[in-house]
Amino acid sequence: MGGLWRPAWGRVVFCGWRWSHLGSPARAAERVEAFLRPRWNETGDAQWGLRRLGTWKRTSPRARDRAVQQPRRPKSTNPFTRAQEEDWRRRNKTVLTYVAAAAVGMLGASYAAVPLYRLYCQTTGLGGSAVAGHASDQIENMVPVKDRIIKVTFNADVHASLQWNFRPQQTEIYVVPGETALAFYKAKNPTDKPVIGISTYNVVPFEAGQYFNKIQCFCFEEQRLNPQEEVDMPVFFYIDPEFAEDPKMVNVDLITLSYTFFEAKEGYTLPVPGYN
């Protein structure tokens, strides 16, 4: 008996094939024999085999049609196999229920992850950063990478509704990663009323921004300027020494730090980045 005869395949593959597909005559004869042999679940009807061969000239996806048109009835007439089929059907249903429950559970977990993570951050005090307590120890121990000089340029912007004169006091500064640096901005309030401003910053290029660490600056807190007052605003920062080891940063020699001041409205608190 040839190895080609597999019950399941028999229904799908040979269903509707014409004789011409069947290759060499010896193998063709084998295949015809397979159709004429009684199937394992039937009582031995040669007519069934002839039917499958296509001599009755039915259209090809007949088995599928048959399954679709009839209501769900056990496919076998043998009582033992019918029980087995019922059992399989029940087991399939259980598995399907479990899989559906798992899918819904995953979806729920993904929605629950947001408040849970927030809770975790509040309890551990990490405040959004994945590494706890890296800042001050790192500054103490970091070694400047002296062969990599980076030019940092400064930009200052003011929102249209804020009438301050805000500008950097140096256009650029040359630093190396691992070295702390100081830079100054100057702001003047030319109006006759005290004005409260609040600022945010931006670093270009975007990928270099993650290496740009500010130790202390004047952003994210309200700064009040009295009438006709002019103040110096320092920024104390450093570039992480790992900047020199990042292959994506090989061509980066210029970093631009840009501050923008907005007018702080009464009672309005700027959402500080992080999970405070």
Added chain:
Amino acid sequence: MSTAMNFGTKSFQPRPPDKGSFPLDHFGECKSFKDKFMKCLRDNNFENALCRIQSKEYLECRMNRQLMAQEPLEKLGFGDLIDGKSEKK
């Protein structure tokens, strides 16, 4: 950049400064130190490495006048400058 509502593009996430915000120097108490620092920068073609002593002095001025939280200088990255000073003395 950070306000563009582009789904999928990475947006810049500003991080708060490690030690918070500098209080404003309303009375210009450390202005002389700042001027010394700026002069040093201009003379040295804006190289930060050559003006670190002046920046250290500015920060010390701030700390002395309660315009900045007291911190040991090593934690501000000036560890090498302190050793150099003590050697000279």
